[in-house]
Amino acid sequence: MTRHLIINKPTICIIILFFMLAGYPCFSQEQANRYDKNRHEEYKVALLIPLYLEQVADTLWKERLDPLRISELAPFRFIQYYQGFMLAADSLNRQGLNVRIYVYDVDHNDAKVNEVLQKPEMKKMDLIVGPFFKNSFTRVADFALDNDIPIINPLSSRNDILGGNPYVFKLLPSVESQPELVAELVRREFSDHNILLYAANLFQNSDMIGMIKEAIERGDPAGKQKVTIIDYATDSIHGFRNFASLTRPNLVIIYAENEVLPAALLSKLSAIKDDYRISVIGLPEWEKLTNIETAYLIALKAHIFMAAYTDPQLENVKGLIISYRAKYFDEPLYYAYSGFDAGYFFLYALYHYGRDFEKYLDKIDVPLTQNQFHFVKKDYGGYDNVNWNVLQYMDYFLLKKSFY
Numbered sequence: 001m002t003r004h005l006i007i008n009k010p011t012i013c014i015i016i017l018f019f020m021l022a023g024y025p026c027f028s029q030e031q032a033n034r035y036d037k038n039r040h041e042e043y044k045v046a047l048l049i050p051l052y053l054e055q056v057a058d059t060l061w062k063e064r065l066d067p068l069r070i071s072e073l074a075p076f077r078f079i080q081y082y083q084g085f086m087l088a089a090d091s092l093n094r095q096g097l098n099v100r101i102y103v104y105d106v107d108h109n110d111a112k113v114n115e116v117l118q119k120p121e122m123k124k125m126d127l128i129v130g131p132f133f134k135n136s137f138t139r140v141a142d143f144a145l146d147n148d149i150p151i152i153n154p155l156s157s158r159n160d161i162l163g164g165n166p167y168v169f170k171l172l173p174s175v176e177s178q179p180e181l182v183a184e185l186v187r188r189e190f191s192d193h194n195i196l197l198y199a200a201n202l203f204q205n206s207d208m209i210g211m212i213k214e215a216i217e218r219g220d221p222a223g224k225q226k227v228t229i230i231d232y233a234t235d236s237i238h239g240f241r242n243f244a245s246l247t248r249p250n251l252v253i254i255y256a257e258n259e260v261l262p263a264a265l266l267s268k269l270s271a272i273k274d275d276y277r278i279s280v281i282g283l284p285e286w287e288k289l290t291n292i293e294t295a296y297l298i299a300l301k302a303h304i305f306m307a308a309y310t311d312p313q314l315e316n317v318k319g320l321i322i323s324y325r326a327k328y329f330d331e332p333l334y335y336a337y338s339g340f341d342a343g344y345f346f347l348y349a350l351y352h353y354g355r356d357f358e359k360y361l362d363k364i365d366v367p368l369t370q371n372q373f374h375f376v377k378k379d380y381g382g383y384d385n386v387n388w389n390v391l392q393y394m395d396y397f398l399l400k401k402s403f404y
Contacts, residue, residue: 040098041098041354042098042099042100043097043098043099043100043126043127043347043350043351043355044099044100044102044121044124044125044126044127045099045100045101045102045125045126045127045128045129045347045350046101046102046104046116046122046125046127046128046129047082047085047101047102047103047104047129047130048104048106048116048128048129048130048131048132048136048140049078049081049082049103049104049105049106049129049130049131049132050074050077050078050105050106050107050108050131050132050133051075051078051079051082051105051107052074052075052077052105052107053075053105055073055074055075056075078132078335079335080330080332080333080334080335080336080339081154081335081336081338081339082103082339083324083327083328083336083339084320084324084332084335084336084337084338084339084340084341084343085129085339085340085342085343086101086339086343087320087323087324087327087339087340087343088339088340088341088342088343088344088347089101089343089347091344092344092347092348092351095351096351097347097350097351099347099350102121102125104116106130106131106132106136106140107131107132107133107136108133108135108136110135110136110139112136113131113136113139113140116140117139117140117143122143122147123147125147125149126149126150126350126355127149127150127151127152127346127350128140128144128149128150128151128152129151129152129154129342129343129346130152130153130154132154132155134156134158134161137153137156137161138161141153141161141165141167141168142165144165144167144168145164145165145166145167148167149167150167150169150346150357150358151165151167151168151169152168152169152171152342152346153168153169153170153171153172154171154172154338154339154342155171155172155338156170156172157170157172157173157174157175157307158170158174159174159176159378159384161382162378162380162381162382162383162384163380163381164380164381165381165382166377166381166382167382168381168382168383169346169375169382169383169385170382170383170384170385171338171341171342171373171385172307172308172385173307173371173384173385173386173387173388174384175208175283175284175285176208176211177384177386177387177388178208178212178283178284178305178388179208179211179212179214179215179216180215180386181305181386181387181388181390181403182212182215182216182253182281182283183212183215183216183218183219184219184403185281185303185390185401185403186216186219186225186251187219187220190249190251190279191220191225192248192249193248193249193250193251193279194228194243194244194245194248194249194250194251195216195225195226195227195228195250195251195253196227196228196230196239196240196243196244196250196251196252196253197209197212197213197227197228197229197230197253197255198230198232198239198252198253198254198255198256198261198265199229199230199231199232199255200232200233200255200256200257200258200260200261201231201232201233202229202231202233202234205255205257208255208284209229209255212227212253212255212283213227213229227253228243230243232261232264232265236264236268237265237268237269237272240252240268240269244276244278245276246275246276248277249277249278249279250276250277250278250279251279251280251281252265252269252278252279252280252281252300253280253281253283254266254280254281254282254283255283255284256282256283256286256289257284258289259289259290259291259292262282262286262289262292263291263292263293266280266292266293266296266297266300266302267293267296269296269300270295270296270299270300273299273300278300279300279301279302279303280297280300280301280302280303281302281303281304282297282302282303282304282305283304283305284305285305285306285307286304286305287304287306287309294393294396297393298393298395298396300393301392301393301394302392302393303390303391303392303393304390304391304393305388305389305390305391306388306389306391307371307388307389308334308337308338308370308371308389309370309371309389309391309398309400310337310369310370311398311400314367314369316367316368316369317369320332320336320337320340320369324336334370337369337370338370340368340369341368341369341370341371341373344366344368345364345366345368345373348364348366349361349364352364358383361375361383370389371385371387371388371389372387372402372404373385373387374386374387374404387403387404390403
């Protein structure tokens with residue numbers, strides 16, 4: 001496997017190579033024998049990642065540099081993404097994948113984007129990963145469209161990046177994909193429940209509230225399931241008492257984008273849980289809310305949706321942690337797992353299914369570390385990952401549930 005680090009300053013190159021280059025331990029023992037026709041193909045992949053190489057020299061000589069906070073500095077902010085991606089590449093390389101990876105320093109700077117897009121090898125790429133920032137990504141995505149190259153957006157959940165471009169793959173799910181998963185969760189586990197959907201204010205997020213209600217009611221084969229919407233700003237806990245059932249279990253779905261509604265409502269629901277049978281689903285992304293009492297989530301056996309969740313008890317995650325520690329003398333964090341998942345899924349796709357791998361997405365089933373990818377082709381453009389981690393609080397553990 002050939003690695004090309006595309007930079008112009010030899011001194012900076014030496015510094016960055018210290019962090020980036022070396023052999024990588026094999027992570028997976030999975031054998032890739034299914035498609036021998038791809039074994040002798042060489043694939044070319046461009047990784048466009050913000051390295052801020054022009055800042056490295058000044059950064060490393062900075063006075064009172066705290067080693068524990070080095071990841072907060074621009075040149076090292078995304079280094080774990082690179083390292084995770086290369087661990088995935090090395091694992092597949094050991095299985096037989098022949099890939100040439102080109103690494104380019106691309107951030108917000110238009111000049112960097114222009115320089116990379118003018119390189120003759122770019123038109124011959126089989127896959128482009130990045131850039132990480134919206135304006136740069138839009139320009140490179142247009143280039144990918146003109147040259148029929150699949151391109152991955154690693155870090156954005158915005159649906160607009162898919163518009164008009166069938167070559168874009170968006171890895172982070174958007175909240176617009178949650179209603180169908182909520183409906184499936186209700187169908188599986190709460191079909192006999194009385195369902196109450198709380199909103200902080202009905203004038204806010206009315207579209208999403210309506211989508212959730214419609215998906216749940218449409219998902220009931222008998223056509224009997226009804227969802228009651230409650231405006232917390234108007235009705236508070238009295239809305240629950242007015243519509244809750246004493247004979248049937250109650251499912252309370254709380255849609256909140258800040259801590260105010262969950263913190264208040266969960267406290268009140270916990271206080272009356274002995275009088276009513278209550279379960280809770282928290283939407284859209286409660287892991288970002290820091291002031292919710294875990295005790296309430298446990299008491300109500302709450303379900304939450306998370307775009308990224310890593311279970312250190314899983315064997316593939318343990319393997320990545322061991323490999324990462326051995327190679328980098330560091331602990332893998334969010335970007336390391338993100339880089340590994342993107343690298344492993346798409347390099348595996350190239351290796352097993354070739355350059356037209358998008359035709360076989362439903363056949364690709366590989367263990368990832370943060371979230372499984374389930375891509376849906378959008379009529380208006382590219383491929384959207386619609387899978388969320390659905391997790392339930394069971395005592396002090398999170399139980400993960402699969403839907404694809």
